[in-house]
Amino acid sequence: MAERVDFWATLTDPLIRQNPVTLQILGICSALAVTTSLATALTMSVSLTVVLTLSAVIISLIRRHIPESIRLIVQIIIVASLVIVIDQILQAYFAEISRSLSIYVSLITTNCLVLGRTEAYARHHTPLPAAVDAIGNGLGYSMILLLIGGIRELFGRGALFGWPVMPLADAGGWFTPLGLMLLAPSAFFLLGGLVWAIRSLWPDKTEAPEHTPLPRTRPAE
Amino acid sequence: MADPDWNPWRRLLALPNESRTKTILVAFMVASVCALLVSGATVLLRPIQDANRAAEEQIRIETLVSGIPGMADLLAQAGGTLSTAVIDLATGQATTAVTPDTLAAALADTSNWTALSSDADIAGLGRRPNFAQVFLLRDGADISLVLLPISGMGYGGRIDAFIALRSDMNTIAGITVTSHSETPGLGGRIEEAAWQAGFPGTELRDTAGDLRFAVARAQASSPYEVDGITGATRTGLGVTGMVRFWLGPDGYGPLIQAIERGEF
Amino acid sequence: MTDLWSLFLSAAFVDNMPLTLFLGLCTFLALSRRAESAVGLGIAMTGVLGVTVPLNWLIYQGLLAPGAWAWAGMPALDLSYLALIAFIGVIAATVQLLEMLLDRFFPAIHAAFGVFLPLLTVQCAILAGSLFMVDRGYDFGESVVFGLGSGVGFALAVVMLGAIRTRLAYADLPAGLRGLGIAFILTGIMSLGFASFAQMAMSQ
Numbered sequence: 001m002a003e004r005v006d007f008w009a010t011l012t013d014p015l016i017r018q019n020p021v022t023l024q025i026l027g028i029c030s031a032l033a034v035t036t037s038l039a040t041a042l043t044m045s046v047s048l049t050v051v052l053t054l055s056a057v058i059i060s061l062i063r064r065h066i067p068e069s070i071r072l073i074v075q076i077i078i079v080a081s082l083v084i085v086i087d088q089i090l091q092a093y094f095a096e097i098s099r100s101l102s103i104y105v106s107l108i109t110t111n112c113l114v115l116g117r118t119e120a121y122a123r124h125h126t127p128l129p130a131a132v133d134a135i136g137n138g139l140g141y142s143m144i145l146l147l148i149g150g151i152r153e154l155f156g157r158g159a160l161f162g163w164p165v166m167p168l169a170d171a172g173g174w175f176t177p178l179g180l181m182l183l184a185p186s187a188f189f190l191l192g193g194l195v196w197a198i199r200s201l202w203p204d205k206t207e208a209p210e211h212t213p214l215p216r217t218r219p220a221e
Numbered sequence: 222m223a224d225p226d227w228n229p230w231r232r233l234l235a236l237p238n239e240s241r242t243k244t245i246l247v248a249f250m251v252a253s254v255c256a257l258l259v260s261g262a263t264v265l266l267r268p269i270q271d272a273n274r275a276a277e278e279q280i281r282i283e284t285l286v287s288g289i290p291g292m293a294d295l296l297a298q299a300g301g302t303l304s305t306a307v308i309d310l311a312t313g314q315a316t317t318a319v320t321p322d323t324l325a326a327a328l329a330d331t332s333n334w335t336a337l338s339s340d341a342d343i344a345g346l347g348r349r350p351n352f353a354q355v356f357l358l359r360d361g362a363d364i365s366l367v368l369l370p371i372s373g374m375g376y377g378g379r380i381d382a383f384i385a386l387r388s389d390m391n392t393i394a395g396i397t398v399t400s401h402s403e404t405p406g407l408g409g410r411i412e413e414a415a416w417q418a419g420f421p422g423t424e425l426r427d428t429a430g431d432l433r434f435a436v437a438r439a440q441a442s443s444p445y446e447v448d449g450i451t452g453a454t455r456t457g458l459g460v461t462g463m464v465r466f467w468l469g470p471d472g473y474g475p476l477i478q479a480i481e482r483g484e485f
Numbered sequence: 486m487t488d489l490w491s492l493f494l495s496a497a498f499v500d501n502m503p504l505t506l507f508l509g510l511c512t513f514l515a516l517s518r519r520a521e522s523a524v525g526l527g528i529a530m531t532g533v534l535g536v537t538v539p540l541n542w543l544i545y546q547g548l549l550a551p552g553a554w555a556w557a558g559m560p561a562l563d564l565s566y567l568a569l570i571a572f573i574g575v576i577a578a579t580v581q582l583l584e585m586l587l588d589r590f591f592p593a594i595h596a597a598f599g600v601f602l603p604l605l606t607v608q609c610a611i612l613a614g615s616l617f618m619v620d621r622g623y624d625f626g627e628s629v630v631f632g633l634g635s636g637v638g639f640a641l642a643v644v645m646l647g648a649i650r651t652r653l654a655y656a657d658l659p660a661g662l663r664g665l666g667i668a669f670i671l672t673g674i675m676s677l678g679f680a681s682f683a684q685m686a687m688s689q
Contacts, residue, residue, distance in 0.1 A: 028514075033507040037405050065234060067244040073577055074251050076607065080570045081255035085262040088566065092266040095273055100405050103616040106569050110609045112511040157406055179452060182406045183680055184505050188673030192666050199661035255570070263566045329561050331552040347622050378620050402620075454683075 010129060011136040015143060027113030027141055032148070032187040033104050038161045041149030042142075043097050047090070047105055049138025051082045052114050056122040056134035063123050075118050080109045113141060148190050156181030281397050282356065282368060282383060305356050310349065311335075313475030314484070319352050327352060337471065344466035345374030345459070355476070357485065364485055366394055369473050373463025376455035378402030380411070380463060386425075390477045393434075396420045408456030419447040425468055432469055436461045489630045496634030499683055502610045503642050504676040509610030513643055514668050516601070523647025525598040527640025531633060533605050534614050537579050538632030541572050541615040542625055565619075572615045577606045610639060642679075646671060 027048075034044040055078055059066075066074055087105050090098040098105070108114065117137055122130040153159055158166035158175045167173020180186050236243040306315040307324055319327045327333050334348045358366035365388050372381045380401045385394040396417050403409045410416050424444050425434045433445035436457035441448050449457045466472050479485065502508040509530070516526045547553060549571060551563040584602045587595040605611055614635050618628050649671055658667055 028507075028510045031507075032510070040405065065238060065243070065247060067238045067247060069239070070244060070248055072606070073574075074247070076573055076577065077251060077255055077570065080573050081259050084259045084566060084569050087569075088262050088266045088270075092269040092273065095270070095277070099400060099402055100409065103613060103620060106616055107508075107609045107613060109569060109573060110607045110612050112607065115607055182404070182452070184507065185673045185677040185680060187507070188669050188676055192662075192669030192673060195666040195669060196659070196661040199666065200659075203660060259566065259570070326561070329551060329563075331555065331560070347624070374621065 007129070007132050010132045011139075015136065015140045027111050027116075028191070031141070031145055032184075032191065034101060035145060035149040035152050035187055036156070036182055037100075037153045038146065038149045039097060040100055041145045043090070043094065043101060044104065045138070045142030045145050047086050048108050048111065048114070048141060049135065051079065051086060051108050052117060052138045053131055053134040054082050055079045055114060056118055056130040057127045059118045060122045060125060060127040060130035066123075075115060076109065079114055079118075083109045113137060144191075144194070147194070148187060151190055152181045152186060156186075278399055281399050284397065304359065305354055307352050307354050308476055310351055310353060310472065311475065313473075313477070313479040316352060321354050324352060324354055341471050342466075343462040343469075344372070345462060346372065346466070349471060353473075355473075364388055364480060367480065369467065369476075371463055371467040371472070373459055373466060375401055375403050375411075375459035375463075376408050376453070377404060380456075380459060382463070384420075384464065384467070386477075390481055391425050393420045393423045393425065403453065403456050407450065408453040410450050410453065411456060411460060416448070416450060423447055425464075432465050434461065434464050434468070489626060492627055493630050493634040493637075496631050497638035497641065498679065500635075501638040501642055501679050501682075502613070502635050503639060504672065504679045505683075506613070508613045509608050509639060510672075512604055512608055513639070513646070514665065514672070516604075517643050517646040517668070518650055520644065520647040520651050522601075523643045524640075525601050527636075527643050529598055529601040529605060530608075530610065530639045530643075531636030533576075533580060533583065533602070533611055534632040534636035534639075535629065536583070536632070537572075537576050537611060538614045538618050538635075539625060539628045540579060541575055542618055542623065542628040544571055544575055545619055568616075568619060569612075572612060576611055576615070580606045610635070642675065645675065 031044075034040045055075075058078055059075055083106060086108075087098070090101070090105060117134060121133045125133070150160060153161075154165060155178045157177055158164055158168050158173070166175035169176045178186075233243065233246060238244075305321060307319045307321055308314060309316040328350050333351045335351055336348045337346065353370055355370070356368035357364050358368075367386045367390070369384050369386065370381070371384055372379055374380070378401070380398060380403070382396055382398045384396050386392065387394045398412045398417070401409065401411060403411060419441065422444075423434065423441075423446070425432060427433050427445065433443070435446050437446040437449045438454060438457070439449055439451070468474070468477070500506060503510055503513045512526060516522045545553075545565075545568060549564040549568050551565060552560050553564070554560065554562045580602050584595070587598075587602075614632055618631060623631055646668070650668065653667060662670070
C-alpha cells in the first residue's frame with residue numbers, strides 16, 4: 001500500500017528546514033566555486049536542479065530492477081550521462097558562461113547532493129514524489145547559491161547579473177569594491193555566517209556540544 | 222502453477238535482482254542507453270557549437286578592427302573586408318596546401334603540429350600548429366594592419382586572442398580575447414575593453430631587437446608594458462608568455478620578417 | 486610550466502583543492518572532526534589521486550583525445566566528450582582495486598585507513614584532478630606530480646583542520662556556530678592564509 005506523500009511538505013522542507021547545504025551538509029563541493037557572480041550561480045543552480053530531477057525520475061523508474069552489486073555505479077553512470085548532455089547544451093547555447101564555469105558543471109556528477117538524494121529518496125519512492133523531492137532540494141540549493149552569489153557580486157563588483165548597482169569608484173562613483181569578496185575565503189565566511197543565522201533562528205537544528213564541562217563543586221579561585 | 226511466461230521482457234524483469242544474468246543485462250542496457258544519449262547529444266550539438274564559435278570570432282574580429290583608432294576609416298575605404306591567408310608558420314609564407322576551409326581538418330591531424338621544447342614553450346602550449354589563418358588590412362599596396370590569432374595558458378585554462386599589429390610590425394594596434402577560463406572579476410577582466418585599451422601603442426621590441434613586451438605587475442612603467450590586473454598576476458604572466466611566444470621566432474617571427482621584407 | 490617541483494608546490498599550496506578551489510569539501514568537513522580520521526582521509530586522498538590522475542592520462546591519451554585513433558586510420562575521431570564517464574569508471578574501479586589490494590597484502594593499514602576508500606569514489610576532488618589534467622594538457626610526469634601534489638595539499642589542509650576542531654571540542658561556542666558553522670569559519674580563515682601563497686609566481 002503506497003503511503004500518502006505530502007507533496008507540499010516534500011517540496012518546501014528542503015528550502016529552510018532541511019536545506020541541503022546548510023543543514024544536511026550536502027552539495028557544497030561545487031557550490032562555492034561558482035558564486036563569484038550571479039550569472040554563474042544561476043546557471044549552476046539550474047543545471048544541478050535539472051540533473052537532480054531527471055536522475056531522480058530515471059532512477060525511481062528502474063528502482064526495482066537495479067542489482068545491489070552494481071547499484072552505485074549504475075546511479076553514477078546515469079548522473080554522469082545527464083551531466084555530459086547538460087554540459088554540451090551549455091557549450092552550444094551559453095558558450096561564455098560555460099567557459100567561466102569550466103569544470104564545475106562536470107563536477108555535478110560527484111555532487112553529494114545528487115547521489116545523496118537518489119540513494120535516500122528516489123530509490124524508495126515512485127517517480128512523482130521523487131521528482132518533487134528533487135525539485136525541492138534543487139530549489140533549496142539554488143537559494144543558498146544565489147544568496148551567496150548575489151552578496152559576493154554586489155560587494156565585490158557593485159553589480160548584480162552584470163548590471164551596475166553601486167557605481168564603482170574607478171568609474172566615477174562612490175563604491176570601492178571589497179576585493180576579498182572575489183576571493184575564496186569570503187564564500188566560506190558568508191556560508192558560515194548563514195549557517196549560524198539559520199541555526200540561531202531555528203534552534204532545533206543546532207548540533208549538540210561535544211563536551212559538557214562538569215558542574216563546579218568548589219568556588220573558583 | 223502458472224504457465225511459463227513467454228514474453229522475454231517480462232521474464233527478464235521477473236528475475237531476482239542478484240542473478241548474474243540480470244546483473245549483466247541491466248549493466249549492458251544502462252551502458253548502451255547512456256552511450257546513445259550522450260553520443261546523440263554531442264553529435265547533434267557539435268555543429269551548433271562550431272557555428273556559434275565561428276560567428277563569435279567573426280564579430281570579435283570586426284569589432285577589434287573597427288575599434289582601433291584610425292582603423293575604422295581604413296576599414297571603410299577597404300570595403301570592410303579583410304584579406305586572409307593561411308600561412309606556414311615555419312617559413313612565414315602563405316601556403317597553398319591548406320585553405321581557410323580546410324584549416325580545421327588539417328589541424329585535426331597531429332602531424333601538422335610541432336612539439337615545443339620546454340625552453341621554447343613560454344606560452345605553456347606544449348605544441349604549436351604549423352598553419353594559422355591571419356588577416357591583412359591593406360591600404361593600397363601597403364599592409365596597414367595585421368591580425369594574428371594567438372593562444373597561451375592562463376591561470377584557469379587556455380586563453381585565445383587576436384592581436385593586431387600596425388604597419389611597422391612592432392607596435393600593437395589592439396588586442397581582443399576570444400576565449401578564456403580565468404576567474405570572473407579578476408583574470409576574467411582581460412576580456413574587458415577597459416583593460417584592452419592599454420594595448421594600442423604598446424611596443425614589442427626595443428631598438429636592439431629584443432622582445433620587451435610584458436604585462437606589468439601593477440602600473441605600466443615603460444612603452445613596452447601594459448597595466449596589470451590586481452589580484453590576477455598569474456593571468457598577466459600568461460598573457461605575457463602568450464604574446465612573447467607568438468611574436469617570437471617560434472611563432473609569427475618568420476611571417477613578420479617576410480612582411481618587413483615586403484613579400485606580402 | 487614543466488618545472489615539476491614548482492608544479493608540485495603550486496598543486497599543494499597555491500591551488501589547494503579544498504581551500505582555494507572549493508573541491509572535496511563534503512568529506513573535508515565531515516571527516517575533520519577528529520585528527521585521526523583526518524590523517525586517514527589525507528593519506529587515502531594522496532594515494533588515490535596519485536594513482537588515478539596518471540591512469541586517466543593514459544586512458545585519455547590512448548583512447549579519447551582527438552587524434553588518439555590515428556593508428557587505426559581514424560585520425561579525426563574525437564571522443565573527448567566521453568572523458569567524464571571514462572574517468573568516473575576508472576576512479577571507481579581503482580578505488581575498489583586499491584581497497585582489495587590493501588585488504589589482502591596490508592591488512593593492518595586497511596584496518597586503519599581502508600574504511601575511507603569507498604567514500605572517495607564520489608569525491609569531487611578526485612574527479613577534478615583528472616579533469617584539470619585534461620584541461621591543462623599535462624604530460625605523464627606532470628600528471629603524477631600534480632596528483633601527488635594535490636593529494637598532499639588536501640592532506641595538509643584536512644589534518645590542520647582536524648587538529649583545530651579537536652581542540653574546539655572544549656570551546657564554549659554559540660549554539661548556532663557549533664559544528665558546521667565554526668568549521669566553515671575556520672576553513673575560511675585557513676583559506677585566507679593559503680591565499681598568501683597565490684603570490685608565489687612560477688618562474689618564467
